[in-house]
Amino acid sequence: MTAPHIPLIDMTRWRQGDAAARNDVVTQVDQALRESGFLLLGNHGVSTDLARGLRAAAKAFFSLDYDVKAKYETTVGGRGWLPSGKEANSYDGEEADANSPDMKESYTIGRNASTGNPELDEYWFKPNVWPSEVPELAALASAYMTAVYEVYDELLRICGEALGLGTEWFIERTSAGTRTLNINRYPALKETGEPKDGQFRVGPHTDWSIFTLLDRQPGYGGFQVEQDGQWFDAPFVEGALVINIGDLMARWTGDRWCSTRHRVLPPQDQAPDEELISLIQFCDANVDAVIEPMAPPIGTNTDLPPIEAGEYLRRRALAATVG
Structure with a gap:
């Protein structure tokens, strides 16, 4: 079997290159999103020192006693701490398998913004919850998200060019999205014990919305992508971000671009002490945006009904909730 086409794309060619270089980046992105839905992004401009500092602060929080962390507990899709055993990722239309929850704990931070609609803001833009025990987490997470948002907007402009819509088409429809940051801790095998049959650090799933920008650490319990039924x-x-699109972007483009299943393997016997922390920036459409498949020649599947982005995200969060 041939491995998925996941190219490394140099963002300096988009930012500083001539017209030919910029057009080449647009072509590469379009091809990657059509063939695998994934790409790697190099020279993206998000400081490695900032990411390292955020990981250290997150580790300090995750190292706190359970009772302390419990003060900041939330649910899937909320803001704060999500304990291990509370989430089970899956595909669209599937319910969580409560018997095989994801082997991770998370800290979730949302964008500090509002739509101006009180009903939407009450649900989607609640204030962030910051642990007083790790005061540096707030500033580091906020700075990291701001840096990643700039990369996200550049990706949206590239995508607009790739589809002949212009650089601002996606920007206008995503500028009020929630843009949630998940910091996932994958505990070591000596902490979790042997995984159950079919249990993963993150179960096989597709992402929900527009783009995911992932800063990950390599390990035995690694990140895998599915193609043609094989993993x-x-x-x-090193230093590159993993980029993939989610279900709403695939739907928006009439399945021109694919939202691909992926997973994080459970902790492995070869590395019983391995602990990994991933920084996962989810970037969404405006919560009241209506996602309707684009017509040919962009889209290839126009049979999907329109759907409001916020309602879709709410449904997926509920489906992933255990307990």
Whole structure:
């Protein structure tokens, strides 16, 4: 079997290149999103020192006693701490398998913004919850998200060019999205014990919305992507972000671009002490945006009904909830 096409794309060619270089980046992105839904992004401009500092702060929080962390507990899709055993990722239309929850704990931070609609803001833009025990987490997470948002907007402009819609088409329809950051801790095998049959650090799933920008650490319990029913280890390039699209972007483009199943393997016997922390920036459409498949020649599947982005995200969060 041939591994998925997941190219490394150099953002300096988009930012500083001539017209030919920029057009080449647009073509590469379009091809990657059509063939695998994934790409790697190099020279993206998000400081490695900032990411390292955020990981250290997150580790300090995750190392706190359970009773302390419990003060900040939330549910899937909320803001704060999500304990291990509370989430089970899956595909669209599937309910969570409560017997095989994801082997992770998470800290979730949302965008500090509002739509101006009180009903939407009450649900989607509640204030962030910051642990007083790790005061540096707030500033580091906020700075990291701001840096990643700039990369996200650039990706949206590239995508607009790829589809002949212009650089601002996606920007206008995503500028009021929630843009949630999940910091996932994958505990070591000596902490979790042997995984159950079919249990993963993150179960096989597709992402929900527009783009995911992932800063991950390599390990034995690694990141895999599915193609043609087979699972492949995703490539790792030091300093590069892993980029993939979610279900709503695939739907928006009439399945021109694919939302691909992926997973994080459970902790492995070869590395019983391995603990990994991933920084996962989810980037969404405006919560009241209506996602309707684009007509040919962009889209290839126009049979999907329109759906409001916020309602779709709410449904997926509920489906992933255990208990």
